[in-house]
Amino acid sequence: MSENVYKNQLPFAVLFIVGVFVILTYFFQVPPEISAMAGDLTTFGAVIASFGILLGTLALVRYHVVLMYRKKKNWQFSILTMIVLAATLLTGLIGSSRGKDFLWIYNYLNIPINATLYSTTAFFITSAAYRTFKLRTFDSAIMMTVAVLMILSWMTLGNLAFPATIEIGDWILKIPNSAGFRGMTIGVALGLLGIGTRAILGRYREVLTA
Amino acid sequence: MQSVKYASPSKYQFGRLGLIVSGRIVGLLSLVLIIAMMLWYMEKGKRGKLPRLRKLAVIDAFPEVVGRATEMGRPVYYLLGEGRMDRPMDMPATVASFAPLQYVAELCAKYDAKLHVPTELAVAYDISYELVRSAYLKAGKIDKFDPTYTVLYVGGYGQTYYVLNSMWRERVAGTFIIGSLYHQAILFAEVGARAGALQIGGTDTTHNIPFLVSACDYGIIGEEIYALSAYLSKDPIPTGQLAGQDIGKILAVILILGGTLLLLAGFDIRRLLTM
Numbered sequence: 040m041s042e043n044v045y046k047n048q049l050p051f052a053v054l055f056i057v058g059v060f061v062i063l064t065y066f067f068q069v070p071p072e073i074s075a076m077a078g079d080l081t082t083f084g085a086v087i088a089s090f091g092i093l094l095g096t097l098a099l100v101r102y103h104v105v106l107m108y109r110k111k112k113n114w115q116f117s118i119l120t121m122i123v124l125a126a127t128l129l130t131g132l133i134g135s136s137r138g139k140d141f142l143w144i145y146n147y148l149n150i151p152i153n154a155t156l157y158s159t160t161a162f163f164i165t166s167a168a169y170r171t172f173k174l175r176t177f178d179s180a181i182m183m184t185v186a187v188l189m190i191l192s193w194m195t196l197g198n199l200a201f202p203a204t205i206e207i208g209d210w211i212l213k214i215p216n217s218a219g220f221r222g223m224t225i226g227v228a229l230g231l232l233g234i235g236t237r238a239i240l241g242r243y244r245e246v247l248t249a
Numbered sequence: 250m251q252s253v254k255y256a257s258p259s260k261y262q263f264g265r266l267g268l269i270v271s272g273r274i275v276g277l278l279s280l281v282l283i284i285a286m287m288l289w290y291m292e293k294g295k296r297g298k299l300p301r302l303r304k305l306a307v308i309d310a311f312p313e314v315v316g317r318a319t320e321m322g323r324p325v326y327y328l329l330g331e332g333r334m335d336r337p338m339d340m341p342a343t344v345a346s347f348a349p350l351q352y353v354a355e356l357c358a359k360y361d362a363k364l365h366v367p368t369e370l371a372v373a374y375d376i377s378y379e380l381v382r383s384a385y386l387k388a389g390k391i392d393k394f395d396p397t398y399t400v401l402y403v404g405g406y407g408q409t410y411y412v413l414n415s416m417w418r419e420r421v422a423g424t425f426i427i428g429s430l431y432h433q434a435i436l437f438a439e440v441g442a443r444a445g446a447l448q449i450g451g452t453d454t455t456h457n458i459p460f461l462v463s464a465c466d467y468g469i470i471g472e473e474i475y476a477l478s479a480y481l482s483k484d485p486i487p488t489g490q491l492a493g494q495d496i497g498k499i500l501a502v503i504l505i506l507g508g509t510l511l512l513l514a515g516f517d518i519r520r521l522l523t524m
Contacts, residue, residue: 095371230475233490
């Protein structure tokens, strides 16, 4: 089998068959078994992507081994990364991913680290708002006015001082915000449709080919 | 042989056409029409009749960002966000961001700018690695492609911490934040802005668009992310896709305006649209 067949033609053939099958089962009456099969096929996407974890782990190991071997800057941290990687992997393999030790790593290391990252977002938003909300142009003036009204509408103190902002804030959210949001959603949906159509029909070759 | 059990009619309502699931007839007709228009424009484009594209200011900014990085001797970052390809709502934006990545890699190879693409998920890493490497190969500058730096895999949330720290430490000169981005949108864009980078940002996750538009110098708003491929390549296939999408937009506007007028006139068309 030539390289082009198994690297390009075969994947596009699979993509076409699966894509058309899933679309047909969405729109047309089919027996529940067929419908369930379409559901399974969409789940396969996540399963196939999971194989990437192995690939990613190999890439990570290769990267840090090269750093350690060449003694590049901060190579000592690569040793730490490898130790943590091996310890987590072994804990999961020996005691299962539902085991006490693995869950301890997840609950007391992974979750706090993620929570720390999420919580910093508020500071970044404030900093960005401070820099952005300047009355330089007419557009930015509109943006700033709306932002101030919305802040007053959502703050308890703002509600007390300016009760009218509650209704104004509600109106902004329900009418202009919804209109803009829906317009954008229609555009994004059409874009998704375009990319999907090209991928299924094998016309997205500038990227999805080897 | 096991007999096939069909769902009971009460559970699985049949539409007026019998074969089509109830409530999806208008959707199916719209889908067929839009796809047909896309294919028609693609074929038309292949015959040399390309539809005229409205100028998108951000396209001219791509070489500007890379050129600035070359002049300053500082790196360009291309950030895909999470780069997820295992969830239907995230995959299209990730796939759409590969075309601009290829273009940016070609520009970086051409102008000798230092490119860095840290990725969070392995599948996106693999595709990005191949795209960037082939761009450097095409430019005859494979020696500038550093396998331990240019495209890097940093799994999980570590990627965000790594990117924030690295952008600041290296004083990034230009950033492209294009893909399916969530809370990372504001983190990356804000750190890039503080580091003095010229930034281009775009995502289709609607609630994060305002952050990128505010913090970046050039914004790619919503669906424009799917149009980038057409603008960058001038190829008849993506251009045809774009023209087909426009027909969909016209259809949406007609339905919205017509529906509003008919409802105001007392005709209840909701049953018609949901048959």
